[in-house]
Amino acid sequence: MSTALPVRNRPPVSLRPATAKDSSQDRQKQMIADHYEKLAHAKENGQKVVYTFVPGNLTELLQALDLLPVLPEINALQSGMRQKSAGYIAEAEKAGHSEDVCTYVKCDIGMLKSGNFGPTGTKLPEPDLLLLSYTGCFTFLKWFELLREEYKCPVVMLHVPYQPDGVISPEMREYVVNQLRDEVIPALERLSGKKLDMDKLKYHLDLSRQAEDDLVKVWESAKHKPSPIDGYFGGVYYIGPIFTSFRGSQDAVDYYRELRGECEARILRNEGPQTPDGLMGEQRYRLVVEGPPNWTSFPDFWRMFAKEGAVVVASTYTRVGGLYDTGFRHDSSQPLETMANYCLGCYTNLGLPTRVDLLERYIREYEADGFLINSVKSCNSFSAGQLLMLRQLEQRTGVPGGFIESDLVDPRYFSKANIENRLQSYFQMIDARRLRVSA
Amino acid sequence: MAETTTQTPGLPGADRASQILHQARTVMDDLHLGPVQRWKAAHPGGLAIGYMPIYVPRPLFEAIGCLPVTIFGGGDQVDIIRGDSYFQSYICHIPRSTIELGLNGHLNCLDGMVFPSLCDVIRNLGGMWKMLFPDRWSSYLDLPQNFALHLGGKFYAQELKRIARELHERGAKAYDPEALREAIRHENRRRLAINVLDNLRRTEPWRLPTSDMYVLLRAGGLMPALEHAQMLEEFADAVRARPARPFDNVRVVLVGAFCEQPPLDLIRTLEKSGCDIVDDDLQLGLRYIESAIDDTTSDPLEALANSFIQYGAATASRYIGTAEKGAALLEKVQATKADGVVFAAASFCDPALLDQPMLEAALERNGVPFTAFKFSENTGQFQVIREQAGAFSDSVKLWGTVQ
Numbered sequence: 053m054s055t056a057l058p059v060r061n062r063p064p065v066s067l068r069p070a071t072a073k074d075s076s077q078d079r080q081k082q083m084i085a086d087h088y089e090k091l092a093h094a095k096e097n098g099q100k101v102v103y104t105f106v107p108g109n110l111t112e113l114l115q116a117l118d119l120l121p122v123l124p125e126i127n128a129l130q131s132g133m134r135q136k137s138a139g140y141i142a143e144a145e146k147a148g149h150s151e152d153v154c155t156y157v158k159c160d161i162g163m164l165k166s167g168n169f170g171p172t173g174t175k176l177p178e179p180d181l182l183l184l185s186y187t188g189c190f191t192f193l194k195w196f197e198l199l200r201e202e203y204k205c206p207v208v209m210l211h212v213p214y215q216p217d218g219v220i221s222p223e224m225r226e227y228v229v230n231q232l233r234d235e236v237i238p239a240l241e242r243l244s245g246k247k248l249d250m251d252k253l254k255y256h257l258d259l260s261r262q263a264e265d266d267l268v269k270v271w272e273s274a275k276h277k278p279s280p281i282d283g284y285f286g287g288v289y290y291i292g293p294i295f296t297s298f299r300g301s302q303d304a305v306d307y308y309r310e311l312r313g314e315c316e317a318r319i320l321r322n323e324g325p326q327t328p329d330g331l332m333g334e335q336r337y338r339l340v341v342e343g344p345p346n347w348t349s350f351p352d353f354w355r356m357f358a359k360e361g362a363v364v365v366a367s368t369y370t371r372v373g374g375l376y377d378t379g380f381r382h383d384s385s386q387p388l389e390t391m392a393n394y395c396l397g398c399y400t401n402l403g404l405p406t407r408v409d410l411l412e413r414y415i416r417e418y419e420a421d422g423f424l425i426n427s428v429k430s431c432n433s434f435s436a437g438q439l440l441m442l443r444q445l446e447q448r449t450g451v452p453g454g455f456i457e458s459d460l461v462d463p464r465y466f467s468k469a470n471i472e473n474r475l476q477s478y479f480q481m482i483d484a485r486r487l488r489v490s491a
Numbered sequence: 492m493a494e495t496t497t498q499t500p501g502l503p504g505a506d507r508a509s510q511i512l513h514q515a516r517t518v519m520d521d522l523h524l525g526p527v528q529r530w531k532a533a534h535p536g537g538l539a540i541g542y543m544p545i546y547v548p549r550p551l552f553e554a555i556g557c558l559p560v561t562i563f564g565g566g567d568q569v570d571i572i573r574g575d576s577y578f579q580s581y582i583c584h585i586p587r588s589t590i591e592l593g594l595n596g597h598l599n600c601l602d603g604m605v606f607p608s609l610c611d612v613i614r615n616l617g618g619m620w621k622m623l624f625p626d627r628w629s630s631y632l633d634l635p636q637n638f639a640l641h642l643g644g645k646f647y648a649q650e651l652k653r654i655a656r657e658l659h660e661r662g663a664k665a666y667d668p669e670a671l672r673e674a675i676r677h678e679n680r681r682r683l684a685i686n687v688l689d690n691l692r693r694t695e696p697w698r699l700p701t702s703d704m705y706v707l708l709r710a711g712g713l714m715p716a717l718e719h720a721q722m723l724e725e726f727a728d729a730v731r732a733r734p735a736r737p738f739d740n741v742r743v744v745l746v747g748a749f750c751e752q753p754p755l756d757l758i759r760t761l762e763k764s765g766c767d768i769v770d771d772d773l774q775l776g777l778r779y780i781e782s783a784i785d786d787t788t789s790d791p792l793e794a795l796a797n798s799f800i801q802y803g804a805a806t807a808s809r810y811i812g813t814a815e816k817g818a819a820l821l822e823k824v825q826a827t828k829a830d831g832v833v834f835a836a837a838s839f840c841d842p843a844l845l846d847q848p849m850l851e852a853a854l855e856r857n858g859v860p861f862t863a864f865k866f867s868e869n870t871g872q873f874q875v876i877r878e879q880a881g882a883f884s885d886s887v888k889l890w891g892t893v894q
Binding site for chain 1: 576577578579581582586608609610611612614615616617618619621622623630631633635636637639641642643645646649650653807808810811812816836838839840841842844845846847848849851852865
């Protein structure tokens with residue numbers, strides 16, 4: 053029999069003292085600040101503003117036409133992290149929005165009704181156009197119908213077909229390409245007042261590919277033991293530039309080159325990732341996580357894992373704005389086709405069987421000890437079917453699965469004690485499984 | 492229509508309209524899909540293809556020798572045991588009861604399932620179905636949200652060809668344009684019969700209450716279009732002969748973008764509360780195409796696809812690009828001379844609940860009173876709804892608005 057301590061009595065893992073921030077963090081912070089500064093002065097500088105969504109975003113196209121993107125999901129999650137979302141959601145519910153629906157939407161509507169002040173405290177410019185890229189989430193469609201009512205501005209829609217079987221058919225691709233060519237690009241050209249320069253688009257697509265190459269190296273660094281990254285809590289910072297306004301920019305290329313270098317340096321030093329309280333020490337549990345995080349209690353949520361020595365080696369939330377580690381890269385030789393492939397391939401645009409296959413691959417390739425679902429109330433695109441995914445993955449891999457529930461930005465649905473208890477029970481389950489295996 | 496002499500067991504001496512209603516109710520309540528099993532026995536080699544609400548192009552299935560069967564979950568008739576273990580508390584009810592029906596064998600007579608692109612839950616239910624029933628054919632049907640004929644229309648026609656091809660590979664007849672033209676004619680006839688009844692309900696709602704209309708239409712989800720059309724035509728003749736007297740009710744449009752269906756008793760509760768429901772979107776799938784479909788063209792498949800693009804009803808699951816949100820509802824209110832609107836959305840129904848504030852705003856701008864509540868398919872307590880609807884109808888009757 054093993055003489056391992058019962059889990060309840062195990063001390064939290066020790067964290068090494070916080071070191072200076074990685075310089076990539078500072079770089080990202082500056083990039084974001086610069087972007088919001090541009091937005092703050094967009095109207096006086098005559099720059100047109102396009103609101104759009106993260107999954108299926110067409111950032112290279114916007115850059116090629118000198119349009120400035122605003123991503124309402126990012127504003128909502130930032131509001132959650134800044135403890136503003138509860139008030140915004142209450143504002144939207146007072147205006148008649150149901151308590152049952154997506155809290156990103158309500159947070160955004162509430163922020164709008166409260167003056168539309170963005171994450172940096174400056175007022176966000178109103179959209180000149182809503183670019184509705186309908187990829188993987190039905191709520192996007194309703195969200196921009198709601199915003200159109202508020203802003204009275206035009207909308208251009210890109211309907212991206214769903215991949216129920218994980219296969220992009222020629223008909224799907226053709227449908228998206230034709231919409232881009234016949235409707236989306238002409239609408240953006242009208243807004244910008246200039247013709248799309250294909251060479252410029254290709255230039256940005258090339259930059260996207262470079263950043264994507266480095267991001268994949270960052271993800272794959274988690275195969276190393278100890279993992280130099282946390283692919284979920286840290287991962288949400290890593291995806292910041294590439295999922296938002298910066299994919300296709302030199303800034304993003306520089307950021308990901310630097311981030312990759314930092315990860316490789318940590319591997320050489322045998323170091324774990326940064327956590328809210330310092331560098332992670334012993335890594336007791338390597339986890340794969342499915343589902344978005346909670347934003348209103350993000351640091352506390354992260355600590356629940358970090359103090360138990362749980363590091364996330366791969367996650368699906370960090371693939372919603374682009375799934376690169378299965379091989380996709382933007383390809384400037386086929387500009388419209390590659391944008392179509394990108395939109396079609398985002399994680400939540402994949403059928404459940406394909407999502408299960410991907411998770412199984414992560415569990416095996418990253419040698420995970422466990423698989424955990426954070427099921428968020430707001431997001432049916434992610435959440436509906438997760439309990440079956442859990443069963444399937446347990447059957448296929450033999451790795452224990454865990455299930456916790458919270459929400460994106462509604463603090464009413466984040467129960468710290470409840471989640472912490474469940475996590476501790478889950479870690480006990482992994483330990484018990486290890487004991488059985490080693491006995 | 493000539494009256495038939497069919498006797499309905501259990502209803503000796505009842506008038507013909509009541510007999511037809513009883514037949515329809517029997518079909519609607521048969522969770523073992525007896526009518527589908529009988530259809531299959533009468534049509535050797537025919538495939539029964541279930542589909543989730545709201546809309547699929549039924550004529551395509553009929554044209555290739557399949558019976559399209561609407562699956563509305565288990566309603567208030569099924570205890571959910573296994574179904575609940577697959578869904579979190581914040582997911583609507585219809586996927587739970589549908590999984591329950593699938594796992595307990597109620598849907599075994601179906602040869603396949605189609606999951607149209609209605610919402611994220613029904614979409615993901617399609618993925619679950621593939622994992623739970625890997626040996627049975629199932630397909631996602633991506634209804635276009637781009638309504639240009641050369642874009643969304645073309646894509647949709649390709650989707651329909653794919654479905655026909657996949658079903659042919661599993662034993663259905665090969666696609667034949669003439670068979671599709673005939674199926675479209677049958678669907679058009681059914682649509683006309685529904686229009687006749689809708690008009691009757693609007694002019695004499697006391698003669699044809701929505702609770703009866705609902706049962707008649709619901710049965711159509713398990714019948715070929717021609718058979719259903721004949722039933723509706725016969726009922727339209729019979730119901731005019733049925734004695735009826737007007738009530739002093741308010742006229743309301745019932746809106747819920749209904750995928751998950753309310754219990755029949757909830758509809759009756761609204762009627763008992765003083766509301767004549769003169770229009771609704773309960774059985775929207777049968778009314779989704781708001782025009783006859785071209786049954787003369789050389790390419791009926793394209794006509795079927797284009798009918799969705801050009802004549803699809805404004806509902807929560809359909810993107811409204813340039814038209815004013817709520818305009819279609821306001822037109823309906825005016826056309827039916829309704830006094831107000833009752834919103835009844837299924838709990839946790841994203842499309843309906845996200846749509847509702849925009850529709851409410853349109854009604855407010857135009858001074859149309861409304862009230863709203865939520866339900867689940869297995870809701871069993873109606874007293875609160877009765878009080879709310881009663882207060883609404885009284886208020887509208889007394890003041891013409893909600894005070």
